[in-house]
Amino acid sequence: MTVPTRTRHTTRRSRRFELRATALYFALLAVILALVGAAARTAAAAAVHRPSWAVALALVGVGAAMAGFRGKRRISAARIARRAAEALDEATHTAVEALDAQPPAPAVGLVPAGAGAGGGSLGTDPTVLLPETVPEAPADTVEIAYEALDPDEFEQAVAELCRRDGCLDVDVVGGAGDLGADVVARTPDGRLVVIQCKRYCDGNRVGSQDLQRFGGTCFTVHGADVAIVVTTSDFTAPALDYAEQCGIVCVDGPQLQRWQEDAGPRPWEAQPSVA
Numbered sequence: 100m101t102v103p104t105r106t107r108h109t110t111r112r113s114r115r116f117e118l119r120a121t122a123l124y125f126a127l128l129a130v131i132l133a134l135v136g137a138a139a140r141t142a143a144a145a146a147v148h149r150p151s152w153a154v155a156l157a158l159v160g161v162g163a164a165m166a167g168f169r170g171k172r173r174i175s176a177a178r179i180a181r182r183a184a185e186a187l188d189e190a191t192h193t194a195v196e197a198l199d200a201q202p203p204a205p206a207v208g209l210v211p212a213g214a215g216a217g218g219g220s221l222g223t224d225p226t227v228l229l230p231e232t233v234p235e236a237p238a239d240t241v242e243i244a245y246e247a248l249d250p251d252e253f254e255q256a257v258a259e260l261c262r263r264d265g266c267l268d269v270d271v272v273g274g275a276g277d278l279g280a281d282v283v284a285r286t287p288d289g290r291l292v293v294i295q296c297k298r299y300c301d302g303n304r305v306g307s308q309d310l311q312r313f314g315g316t317c318f319t320v321h322g323a324d325v326a327i328v329v330t331t332s333d334f335t336a337p338a339l340d341y342a343e344q345c346g347i348v349c350v351d352g353p354q355l356q357r358w359q360e361d362a363g364p365r366p367w368e369a370q371p372s373v374a
Contacts, residue, residue: 293323
């Protein structure tokens with residue numbers, strides 16, 4: 100009697116199913132690694148400020164690992180991801196609560212109102228805060244060596260003195276065809292000032308011919324209310340005589356230095372001659 104043999108039917112998973120499972124495994128693994136990295140960064144940041152947070156996060160991680168491997172059963176990737184997410188969420192809430200519980204930072208640059216100089220009091224309310232006054236350092240006076248400047252720089256320096264002393268509409272117009280006017284400006288009281296700049300060395304004095312050329316244009320052409328000649332050197336006697344006759348203000352080297360130091364009247368405030 101022949102015993103019929105039983106045919107075994109083996110079930111084989113389709114290749115499509117294995118590829119899907121592998122892809123799902125790697126996707127979940129990437130999520131887990133991202134969560135682990137975020138948890139590690141959170142733990143590192145917490146350990147710097149609050150060491151107790153680091154201990155709490157470490158205990159949460161150890162508990163999750165022990166729960167996953169308990170019983171040596173097959174670990175579910177979805178379960179691991181869920182537990183990791185819960186641990187991260189708990190750590191985040193702990194960090195937020197701790198930050199909210201921190202005291203506010205003290206005000207910087209404020210002093211009590213009653214702490215004035217000499218023990219004086221500015222009020223009776225001790226909660227009033229006033230801004231702390233920081234004394235300003237005195238500005239240094241820069242002395243300019245006008246003799247070392249070139250003619251253009253000398254004109255700019257004279258124009259800057261006019262601006263410093265309150266003149267308006269200050270303009271440097273020196274150059275070819277300027278007809279003797281190097282700097283024009285308006286005094287604070289509205290008068291038109293026309294200045295000719297002569298950057299000469301000590302041995303070269305401004306002569307009467309220079310004054311005559313300037314005197315022929317400063318009033319008739321430029322319409323000056325105040326005509327001024329500024330030099331780094333000096334004027335000859337005939338030049339001073341002509342300036343006195345025409346009403347031109349002459350400013351020599353020492354007077355220019357006093358003007359810069361603000362130690363005397365402005366040129367448009369002086370009498371129209373320099374003896």
